[in-house]
Amino acid sequence: KAGVTQTPRYLIKTRGQQVTLSCSPISGHRSVSWYQQTPGQGLQFLFEYFSETQRNKGNFPGRFSGRQFSNSRSEMNVSTLELGDSALYLCASSLISFGGLNEQFFGPGTRLTVL
Amino acid sequence: TQLLEQSPQFLSIQEGENLTVYCNSSSVFSSLQWYRQEPGEGPVLLVTVVTGGEVKKLKRLTFQFGDARKDSSLHITAAQPGDTGLYLCAGGYGDMRFGAGTRLTVKP
Numbered sequence: 213k214a215g216v217t218q219t220p221r222y223l224i225k226t227r228g229q230q231v232t233l234s235c236s237p238i239s240g241h242r243s244v245s246w247y248q249q250t251p252g253q254g255l256q257f258l259f260e261y262f263s264e265t266q267r268n269k270g271n272f273p274g275r276f277s278g279r280q281f282s283n284s285r286s287e288m289n290v291s292t293l294e295l296g297d298s299a300l301y302l303c304a305s306s307l308i309s310f311g312g313l314n315e316q317f318f319g320p321g322t323r324l325t326v327l
Numbered sequence: 328t329q330l331l332e333q334s335p336q337f338l339s340i341q342e343g344e345n346l347t348v349y350c351n352s353s354s355v356f357s358s359l360q361w362y363r364q365e366p367g368e369g370p371v372l373l374v375t376v377v378t379g380g381e382v383k384k385l386k387r388l389t390f391q392f393g394d395a396r397k398d399s400s401l402h403i404t405a406a407q408p409g410d411t412g413l414y415l416c417a418g419g420y421g422d423m424r425f426g427a428g429t430r431l432t433v434k435p
Contacts, residue, residue: 216369245423255370255415255425268422302369304423314420315360318369 214239216319218303224325230291233322237284237305243267244286245316246278249300261286262308290324298326330354331416333426341434343405348429350416351398357420359399361390364413364428406433 217236225231237244246258257270261280278288284305290297300323304316332351340346350359358377362370374383376392376399383390387410389402403410411433417425 247425254427257422257424260421270422300367304369314358314423315372315375316417316423317372318362321367321369323367 216303216305216317218301218319218322220322221320222323222325224327225293226327227293227295229293230289231293231324233288233290233301233303233324235286235288235303235305235319237286237303238307238317241305241307241317242284243306243308243314244280244284245304245306246286246288247302247304248272249302249321250298255302258288293326295326298324300324331418331424331426333414333416333429335429336427337430337432339432339434340406342407344433345402345404346406346431347400347402348414348431349398349400350426352418353397355396356418357396359392359396359416359418361399361401362415362417364415365411370413370415403431406431408433408435 219234243262245260247255249255259266259278260268264280275291280286300321302318302321304318306316334349358375360375361373364370374390379394379396381392387404391400413428413430415425415428417423
């Protein structure tokens, strides 16, 4: 089975621009979560999508948004980029188990640099 | 918000030594996961512990879930340079929370 794929792997933008990141989950996984990872804050939860609906949202400003398509692929958008948005953005997919397990499988990430 | 605290933050040891890293919380978790992350890559799931008191072994790695399901530990026996990486514990359902991680360096 192919793993989680993320595109692009690297991205350089300037302040004020917007960016869209893409994630393709493992086949059969319907839940996709996004995380921001920085040296200072670690791995922080952005949002989770399940069946095209945002089910959970972390504590990030409205500039961060996402969506999920009917094939479970997901995109994340950041508008009006700030220097502090420079980070590794990770996507993870999971096969939701209603028994309490939420094992996440991560993609390689998109390294975003804002200049 | 369920917070996970990991210790130590950094650990540098020689090949062949044993080590233990900890993941603690004041909240009860239905399960905890341990991940290892290498530079520039996404975290890789190592194990999930579900039952209080559970012990799971993965080659030289031993994972334990506390009886009260509030804490977990990872013990590595005879560490090797290939064990070098960032070890993360995580828990939650839907909005997964991660600890800050333990950065392990194993020197040959």
